[in-house]
Amino acid sequence: MDRKSIEDLVEEKRENAKPLAHIKMGEQNNILINGHDYEIMDNQNDCFNLDDFSRQYNPIFSRYSYIVGDYGYGVLRLKGFSEDGTHTPLQNQFSAINDYLYEYANMGADYFVLHNLEVKSKPIATKKRHRRNRKNNRRPFIKEKVTTDKGPLNKRKRLTVTKSEGHGKRHFTIKQRED
Incomplete structure (x- = not known):
């Protein structure tokens, strides 16, 4: 197979892929994803495209407070971030979004940041620590x-x-x- 036929197969697969969530645009900067409100916080160069986003979106992102989407070579890449101060690693918290864009996104690439107004996160299972009997x-x-x-x-x-x-x-x- 040559490069042209591979690119045609990839494009055909993208077009035939069914979205995993029901996504529709709301008023101004609001988006409704599976009945949950999201707000577009940052949209550099007005790059948010509803069709691209609905193809790439996965319901696993509903547990994150923020979703960052960046375009590299015409392909949208999504990454989820949590609120600051949660039990997630520092590189996955809101304060690390700028570092992520600087280190992992292409230089000068367009990006957008969505804020999940109704976060559905799983409860954090804490490990019980056994204390020694110090009587x-x-x-x-x-x-x-x-x-x-x-x-x-x-x-x-x-x-x-x-x-x-x-x-x-x-x-x-x-x-x-x-x-």
């Missing part, structure tokens, strides 16, 4: 223990080990019996 650490250890060390016969002595009553501190006093 034993609340009271100082005041037990006296006598041990016998089984070293050489001429050096065997009885040792007394005690712990001071300081809270959370481990101060030991070792006393040796003198003969």
Whole structure:
């Protein structure tokens, strides 16, 4: 296959693709996607095209607060961003949109930013952390223990080990019996 026939097949597939969402233009800068309101915040060079957007849109973008679309070589690319301060990585938050456009979009490419006014995000599942049982650490250890060390016969002595009553501190006093 030559390049021309491949491009024709790709274009035919794009034209025959059914949109995954019901999208219609509302008043001024408002768009209605599957019954949810979106607002066009930024539209550089009036590049927003409803037909291109409806072909590229996927319902997974409904969980994002912002959708950024940029054109590179005549093809629309969409990326979702969340509100600042959510449990998403910093590169996927609203404050990183300008960095994304600077680093990943083509230089001088047209872009638009949509704001989802009715975000449907999944609840964040938090991991439960197990805490250690610290009941034993609340009271100082005041037990006296006598041990016998089984070293050489001429050096065997009885040792007394005690712990001071300081809270959370481990101060030991070792006393040796003198003969």
